[in-house]
Amino acid sequence: MTRLIRIHWLPALFLLPSIASYLLFKYYPLLRMVYISFYQYSIVNPPGVFVGLSNYSQFLRSATFWQAVSNTFIFFALYLALTFWVPIVQALLLSEVRKGNAFFRFMYQLPTIMPVVAGVLVWKWMYNPDFGLLNYWLSKVGLGPYLWLNDLRITKLAIVLPSLFAGSGISLLLYYSAIRAIPTEILEAAKMDGAGPWRRLWTMMLPNIRFIIIIQFVAFMSGVLLAYDNIYVMTQGGPAGSTTVVSMLVVSTAFQQSRFGISGAMSVFMFVMIALLTIVQNKLTVAKD
Amino acid sequence: MNPTSKMSAASSLLILSLVVTACGGGNNEAQSSVSPSASPSASPSAADSSSESPAAVVEIVAWDKPAADSADKAFVEQRQAAFAEQYPNIKVTHVQQTSGKEREQFMTAVAGGEQPDVVTVAYPDMETYVAQGIPADITDLWNASSDKDNFLPSSLNAATIGGKIYGIPKDMYVTGLLYNKKLFAEAGLNPAEALKDWDSFGAAAQQLTNDAKNQYGYAILGMDWADWFFEYYVWQAGGDLTEQQSDGTVKLTFTSDAAVQALQYYKDLKWKYKVTQKNVVQNIDDNQKDFYTGHAASTPGGADWIGNFASKGMSLDDIGFSALPAGPSGTSPSQVGGSYWILNPKADKEKQQAAFTYAMFLSSKETIEANYQYAKDNGIFPNPLTVRKDVEVSQYVDGLPDDLLKSIQDATKETHLEYFLKSRLSAYVVPAVQKVLLSENADPKTELQKAQDLAQTEVADPYNAEIKK
DSSP states (O other), X not given: OOOSOOOOHHHHHHHHHHHHHHIIIIIHHHHHHHHHTTEEOOSSSTTOEEOTTHHHHHHHTOHHHHHHHHHHHHHHHHHIIIIITHHHHHXXXXXHOOTTHHHHXXXXXXXXXXXXXXXXXXXHHHTOTTTOHHHHHHHHTTOOOOOTTTOTTTHHHHHHHHHHHHOOHHHHXXXXXXXXXXXXXXXXXXXXXXXXXXXXXXXXXXXXXXXXXHHHHHHHHHHHHTOOHHHHHHHTTOSTTTTOOHHHHHHHHHHTTOOHHHHHHHHHHHHHHHHHHHHHHHHHHHHHO | OOXXXXXXXXXXXXXXXXXXXXXXXXXXXXOEEEOOOOOTTOOTTSSOTTOOOOSSXXXXXXXXXXXXTOTTHHHHHHHHHHHHHHOTTEEEEEEOOOTTOHHHHXXXXXXXXXXXXXXEEEHHHHXXXXXXXXXXXXXXXXXXXXXXXXXXXXGGGGGEETTEEOOEEEEEEEEEEEEEHHHHHHTTOOHHHHTSBHHHHHHHHHHTOBGGGTBBSOOOOOSTTHHHHHHHHHHHTTOOSEEEOTTSOEEEOTTSHHHHHHHHHHHIIXXXXXXXXXXXXXXXXXXXXXXXXXXXXXXXXXXXXXXXXXXXXXXXXXEEEEOOOBOTTSOOOEXXXXXXXXXXXXXXXXXXXXXXXXXXHHTSHHHHHHHHHHHHHTTOOOOSOOSBSSOOGGGGOTTSOHHHHHHHHHHTSSEEOOOTTHHHHHHHHHHHHHHHHHOTTOOHHHXXXXXXXXXXXXXXXXXXXXXXX
């Protein structure tokens, strides 16, 4: 009788540490979070009182929560409109550059070595209404001064703006690699057949890097919907709660208000929401294929 | 599974990890070190005659390691070494907390079953921590201590809940209005008249505001701690933001006349008098910096800030301290704050006794006097308030301006604790304050009503239901 399953021990051995760390540091905390969400959690005598879905109903009825959800999706829309397409355009342009290509790629990568928080702090100084560089430059052309982080109308934009200039390093490389993987003969043949730059872009280049765009979009979506550090450093969620996003509310509910059960329930909600969005996006992509 | 599905699955895992990360808070990056080895020659008299070194070695963890740039690092380490010498059988591991992240770090440790045996906690946190059972009930330990009567009764107020004692007083401060005497003199202002009431202060602050010199009258606190100083104005108007009822429940009074008047005055300072900094939500450190660099002519603050200002180069002769201008009620209570040592309720009796002994040692007459002497020797402006009755602060303040000391002492005559349930309600009061500071059209009453409605359903109702269970 032949064995139906052959175990390749060596690959399994290599995989073991990552599987173990995933189970320990990802799945266990996730399941624990779901468990906590059903309790009026006591951190001193866990788990506290079982309250069923009460934590969920509490935050779902909370205007503060929905304000944070609204802020989160406004940020998502702003990041999408202002930053997501930038590395695609940069990669397309870079693929046309023959001379000094490596230099440009290096220069695009350079900002990515700067820690996110350090970059945000630099921008925070630039936004300072009294001695910030941005208002100084704008004053030279008769504009401003603007209260970048104080004005309820523009604070969100001010938080997103830095990503427009220095947030595309790795994405750009991925897009660039995908573009370079398109066989040159095909592009040359299209050129010979009279396809102009726009036609080649829409019918050949973008479809060929579509897979990378989808991957990047999924990562982008989860990254933006769970954004925390850059917003926290810039505004701590203020002014007047105008930049408080759900991940920030999760942390403050747990660690400032000591309501760990509700905080866990919010986290589960966010997880389910992002998972659903990912699934929907996946289905739409498959349907289009 | 097609490639896209694989990526979706991978992304979902990423999302999981991020959600979990967001839920987990900051890491404890604390460093620890074992205290110096003990010497058997010491006597156990400094802290408390009832505290003796245990027969067997007891190891405790204290979150009290000073930061590398702390002004009193040498002093704290010297006292820790003195304790190790005096109590050879109590081994203390000192752990440093991350500045500005102390609360999150502590709650993470508690949630992870790693609560330190002894740690300091600020006054406003006591009520919520006690409600969750975080600090140990030390009533028996306290009552057994022969040193207990040497502490000011008022120093125990915020640690006494339901007749039980949960904290050992560590330090106290009193707040008021810090003002730059030099700028007041240049503007021809007499501080006593200028700081008399809200109207006189508004007019004086206008005289102190000069855009050409990048100087303004009043550093307003509009960041996410905005309720801290705003509550003083509510007191000045004769009210408070909350009331604790006799059954322990909370009643919100955000929309009381006093609170509305206070917020209207805040609004006036910004939009009518135009005497605040442009960036009204700037960090409190920036407010302080504006003050000691001479950009801000006044700021609310603690008397214990004066030492920091002096260390940054501001002359003590230029620093004035006063009660805040009186509001419509004609009064101007100062806020008393401070911190307590709390013990871990899950630690065994030996550890609790050892932690109590350690905390009492650090709040002992000997330690507090040594602290004042250290400040005097090193030119550090001392905290004029102490938790003990048997320490004579005046012995350690030679050469300091008499009027400054007198005004600080005067500020302690009428004091107030912060509003009840602040740690949970702060997130609701602050946006209302920020709205009127950021928008000229915002109506104080409307914003406070919105804040109260939200806080009622999201905090007060659930809290009161918990209390009534």
